Amino acid sequence: MADLDYRELGLRVGIEIHQRLATREKLFCHCPPLMRHDEPHLWVRRRLRVSYSELGSIDPAARFETLRARVFEYGAYSDSTCEVELDEAPPLPLNLEALEVSIEVALMLNMDVVDEVHVMRKIVVDGSNTTGFQRTALVALGGEKSAIETSEGEVRLSTLCLEEESAYIVETTPQGARYRLDRLGIPLIELATGADIRSPDQAKEAALKLGRILRATGRVQRGIGSIRQDLNVSIEGGARQEIKGVQELDLISEVVRREALRQVNLLRIRDEMRSRGLSPSSFESAETLDVTEHLSGSKSKLVRRSLSRGSKALLLKLPGMGGLLGREVQPNRRFGTELSDYAKVFGGVAGILHSDELPGYGITEQELSYLYREAGLDRSDAFVLVLASGEKAKLALDAVRRRVMQAALGVPEETRRALPDGNTAFMRPLPGSARMYPETDVLPVVTGPLVRKILARGLPEMPDRVISRLVTHYGLTEDLANMLLDDGRIAQFERVASEISGLSPRFIASTLTSTLRGLAGEGVAVHRIPDSALETTLRLVAEGRLAKEAIPNVFRKLAENPELDPSDLAASLTMSxxxxxxxxxxxxxxxxxxxxxxxxxxxxxxxxxxxxxxxxxxxxxxxxxxxxxxxxxxxxxxx
Amino acid sequence: MNLSYSGRARELLESAGAKDYDLLRVTAGRRIYEGILMPRPEILDDLHVVLKMSNGYNVGIDVEKISSVEVLGRARPPERPSPPRVSPREGLPSVPIVVTGGTIASRVDYSTGAVKPTETPEELIDLIPEIAELANVSYVPLMAKLSEDIRPEEWGRIAKKVAEEFNSGASGVVVAHGTDTMHYTASALAFMLEGLTGPVVLVGSQRSIDRPSTDAVLNVTAAVRVAAEGPMAESVIVMHGSTSDDFAWVIRGVRARKMHTSRRDAFMSVNEAPLARVTEKSIEILNPRFRRRPSEPTEVVARVEIEPRVALVHSWPGIERDLLEAVVSSGYRGIVMAGTGLGHVPNRIVDEIGEIVDSGIPVVVTSQCLFGRVDLKVYATGRRMLQAGVIPAADTLPEVATVKLMVALGRGMEGEDLRRFMTTSQVGELTETISPSAYPPCFSGGARGG
The missing domain is CATH 1.10.10 (Arc Repressor Mutant, subunit A)
Incomplete structure (x- = not known):
């Protein structure tokens, strides 16, 4: 994919980094902030409800229908979750250790710490919080000097919030979703930049720098999912998109590139629609036709299977749209896919069929002609077909119709989800102002004493300083030092290097980084190995009770069974x-x-x-x- | 609008002419904050001004740092789209909701975070549209009280209102109530209302209604269903049956007890199975021993006489005579003891109890075990208590015995009349036999676990 000229496009990107903290307890209870890998001990079924009139202006009916039908299941652990995660008891006071880490980060970034932190409830009804809201507090605001340098210029920080992590989604179910509660309530820093980023590569660079600053505190969690990026992307004439959940740094620039491309292509579709004389009002009363009868004799398996289950086939006429639904907006994603996303989200249907991809799916050219004729359309027109129960199909097609109306205006503002290849899919409309109100169960916290305590102790070193110290003090290569920082293992490295004699710092550092990364690359679940077991293994090597060569095998076994004692493994893995x-x-x-x-x-x-x-x-x-x-x-x- | 601030912060805000919810610009050090002035609860210090900023977050600003406060705009009443109007439907039973208070009758205004009472049934139907399918629901605002503040004298007001609603054609009456003392009110209504023609259903919520996870949706839907269709003509509590949003129990009011401070399924039926479980679709009877709706319409009568001066006294190893003396000298006219085990109090205070009984103050004995019945014949202490003249209340719950004694004294009962009243079942609060399956109180397999 050829790069676009992003300056000319007026690309603007802001990043929100979500970083889990390695505190002793969760944000609002005394439970350990640990991710589990075993089956929950009990499951609880819940529903969430917001009132009809609070749902906002965008098709409240459809959202209401989807909402009220949804059932969420929550898996709890009797030994590491409590009544607070289950929303069966009020939250305990805000975890001051987590607040301290947040303030430390804010001060490292020259942000202004607010004098009194207030915990808010932000309404979130996708089931990811048992309460139906996320507890979040604004800890610091960006000022004139709060910025990081990148090779393409300064990126300013705007806000730093301390939030509770959401529940871990296990699977979506036909009725709703299943979540695990081990993750719910782990402290999370949300660090947001202004929309100062002007290129895909700069976005990645900024994310990397901010991630390193967070890790330089030595008090953040590491491993899969412990850091996530949301991206706000827009181009001139396009619209702001909030893209959720980019977990890998390497994907950031690709997501930005592809989102810019999507907006460019959507604007081209708008221009094409205009030149065809189409405007939103052209679709105001676009007709829907029941073609269940027409397709009753279809040879298409897809159609036959749906109709035999009692589905209806509804067709939405899109006059003048011929050829536009098949236009690619991102690699392998067409404008029709965008319409399909809306149908899925608002109608709960499995997908749509559109005229630009037919004949296909077993629907023949004759059937296509027949449908065109019956709908009173010709090939300069398009249509969208939905196979679902009557009510769902109507909701789905109405959502499609509204999306087409928006297309005539340009790019709608949306919340989108990052896909593994860097494309994005529609999740929900961008919320207006977030529905937030005070968490009255948690008292505000005055920050002055914490700020003074941190300043008296001294701020953690900035990443550059950490690297140069590791290089000069321990004789590490810069690469090795950066790996320790990126893997969040500086504190551990320094502890091991000072406590265990007889091992070279380089060996310790490469064991904690290269060895583990190599094993992770083979698919070994190294994140399950407790820090204490890693350290015991190194100690056994230092004491001559374990061969250096045996380390990868010890780690493999520990990843399979984190409860094992490395000393026992050493005996079986070491030759007398x-x-x-x-x-x-x-x-x-x-x-x-x-x-x-x-x-x-x-x-x-x-x-x-x-x-x-x-x-x-x-x-x-x-x-x-x-x-x-x-x-x-x-x-x-x-x- | 008021200004809820005190002390230093108040001086500063007053001098700028600011009131709660005004839009302010506050300069503090090198920063300028703009936002809505949020009210400040009294328990917090007077050194911070709280603004809700346009991003939705509240921040507290140290008054020491504030150099200027400017009012940019006055508080505006919250804009709220008016909920759709609901007109009564033919053929549906009529179910009034008598509102006494509690979070079940409030809603949040997200622009300010303020929680306000709901004023119309439409607002409740807006959140819980299911109830409009079950009944023609009306709203009867009676009081707006936290349940811990409701006094015995107010039970009579509620009872009269409920009777009035039945007598004007209600199929059942829902009473929205705070949960803390819900079981006291449920007991009082049970004793006070005679000739009930349908269920009086007390309902509340353990998670306030402004939260998407509120238990009120299931509780209110189940309560309205019971009021509309339930076969019982008794005072009952309808609340969550498990930690999941799957069913609610119908618990006889005089058998209900709040057994957890915060869980949804806090209410349990003690010494008998719940009368029924209510799911999304049906009412399933579990314990058919209840008073049924009469076949002929009768007049519902509220007998509201009450003697509020009855003390509920817990026995414990450190209890001494002086506590009982203090109770008597404070003018309490009856005492309910929640004794230990089978109903005992320490031997050293039995003589004092005898003197109290002799002075004309009845002493009723229940057990703090809650489950099981008192039996004062088994051990010597109990026998001495009987000799002292106490009235053993079998398996009546301490709270229920307290309400019952208030009613008995309110009706002027004394001596043998009172003893007979307290030791026989009036409305199912006392039973001859306790089913072995009533304890431990896990009435339906793993349901409690969800």
């Missing part, structure tokens, strides 16, 4: 001296002729043979020393 001597004796015997012939020049060959048996269980240097001694003894014996 007697066993090693026995193997060396055997190899020497088998290779005795070669040794007799070439002497010590056979060392490499023998070393290879011994290592092929003992690799991963004995340190290579030990093998080398013993083998050399044994060979010398053998040759000496011959003299």
């Amino acid at each position: 001296e007697e066993e090693l001597d026995e193997i060396i004796r055997r190899v020497l015997y088998e290779e005795r002729e070669v040794v007799q012939r070439v002497g010590m020049r056979a060392f490499g060959r023998l070393m290879g043979r011994v290592m092929s048996v003992v690799r991963g269980r004995v340190d290579g240097s030990v093998v080398s020393r013993k083998l050399r001694a044994a060979m010398e003894e053998m040759m000496g014996g011959q003299k």
Whole structure:
């Protein structure tokens, strides 16, 4: 995909970083902020409700229908979640440790910490919070000096909020969704920049820098999902899109690139519609036709299956739109896909069929012609077909009709979801002003004493300082130091390096970064290994009770079963001296002729043979020393 | 509009002419804040001014740092789209909702965060449209009280209103009530209302109605269903049956007790199974021993006489005579003891109790165990208590016995009359037999766990 000229397009991007904090407790209760990997102990079924008139101006009827039917299931753990996550007891006071970390970050970024922090309830009815709202507090505001430098200019910070993490979605169900409560209530910093970013690469750079500053506190969680980016993207003449949940840094620039492209293409579709004389009012009363009868004899499996289940086939006429629904707006996403998103969200249907992709899906050219004719349309027109129960199909087509009306005006403001390839899909209309009201169960907190405490202690070093200190003090390479920072392992590294003697800092650092990353790349669940187990493993190596070579195997086993004690593993993964001597004796015997012939020049060959048996269980240097001694003894014996 | 601030903050805001909910511009140090002035609860200090900013967040600004306050605009009444009008439908039963207070009758204004009372049935139907399918619902605002503030004298007002509604054709009456003392009011209505022609249903919410997760939706829907269709003609409590939003119990008012401070399923039926469970679709009878709707319409009578001066006294290892002396000298005219175990109090205060009984103040004995009945014949202490003249109330709950004694004394009962009244079942508050399945109170398999 050729890059667009983003300056010329007037691209504007803002980032919101969501970073989970590594505090001892959750934000509003004493539960541990731990992600679980086992089945919840009990499930609870709940519904959420907001009143009809609070639903806002965008098709309250449709949203209401979807809302009131939804059932959410929440999985709770009897040993690590409590009544607070289940919304069965009021929240406890705001976690001051989490507030302290937030203030630390705000001060590192020269932001203005508010004098008194007030916890708010932000209404969220997708089920991700048992309460139906997210508790969130504004901790700091950006000022003139709150900015980070990037290679393409300054990016200012606008707000820093401390929020509770939402529940973890296990799956969506036909009725709603299933969530786990282990994640709900973990403290989360939301750090938002202004819309100062002007290019896709700058967006990634800014996210990287901010992520490193957060990790420089040493008090943030690491691992999958512990940091997420939301992006606000617009181009001149387009509209602001809030893109949710970009988990990987590398995807950021691609999402921005593809969103800019989408807006460019949507504006082209608008221009084309205008040149065809189409305006929103052209679709104000676009007709819907029941074509269930017409398709009753269809050979299409898709159609037959739906109709046999009692679905209706409804067709929405889109006069003058021929060819536009098939236009690509992002790689492999067409304008028709955008319409389909609306049909799914507002009508709860599985999808749509549109005339630009027909014949297809088993619908023949004859059937297509027949539908065109029956609808009184010709090929310069388009139509959208929905197969669903009558009520759902109507809601879906009405949403499609409204989306087409918006297309004649340009790009609608939306909340969108990032897809794995960097495309985005519609989630919901961009909320107007968020419905927020005070969390009266939590008292406000005056920040002065915390700010003074932090300043007296001194702020954490900024990432640049951390890197240069690691390089000079421990002799690490800059790459290794950056890896420690990016993986959130600086504090752990320094602790291990000071507590365990006999291991080089480089070895410790590369074990905590490269080794773990390599294993993660193989699909090993290294995030499950407790920090204490990593450290014990290194200690065993330092004490000579475990071969360096055995480390990856120990980590593999720990990832499978995090409860194991590395010391027990060491015994089974380490070869005793007697066993090693026995193997060396055997190899020497088998290779005795070669040794007799070439002497010590056979060392490499023998070393290879011994290592092929003992690799991963004995340190290579030990093998080398013993083998050399044994060979010398053998040759000496011959003299 | 008021200005809810005090002290330093008040001086500052007053001098700028600001009132709660005005749009202000506040300069503090190098920052300028614009936002709506939020009211400040009394328990907070007088050193901060709270603004709701345009991004929705509230921030507190230290008055020390404020150099100027400017009023940009006056508070505006919240704009609220008016809910659709609901007209009565032919063929549906009529169910008035008598409102006494509690969060079930309030809603939030998101522009200010203020919680305001709902004023019309349309507002409730706006949130819970299901109830309009079950009945023609009307709204009868009676008082706006937190349930902990409702006095025994006010039970009579509620009882009269309920009787009035039945006598003008209600199929059942819902009473919206705070949950703390709901079981006291439910008991009072049970004793006061005679000739009931349908259910009196007390309902409330443990999660206030401004929250999307409110339990009020299920509770109110179930309550209206019971009032409209339920076969019982008794005072009952209808609240969540589990932590899930799946069903509600119908619990006899005189058997109900709030057993958890905050859970949705806080109310339990003690010493008997709940009368029924109400799901989204039906009312399933679990315990058919209840008073049914009469076949002929009768007049509902509210007998509201009450003697509020009855004390409920918990026995504990440190209880001494002086506590009882204090109760008597404070003018209480009856005492309900929540004794330990089978109903005991320490031997050292039994003589004092005898003297109190002799002075004409009845002492009724219940157990703080709640489950099971008192039995004062088993141990010597109990036998001494009987000799002292206490009235054992079998398996009547302490709170219910308290309300019952208030009613008995209010009706001028004394001596043997009073003893007979207190030791026999009037409205199902006391039973001869307790089913083995009534304890532990997990009335339907894993339902409690959700």
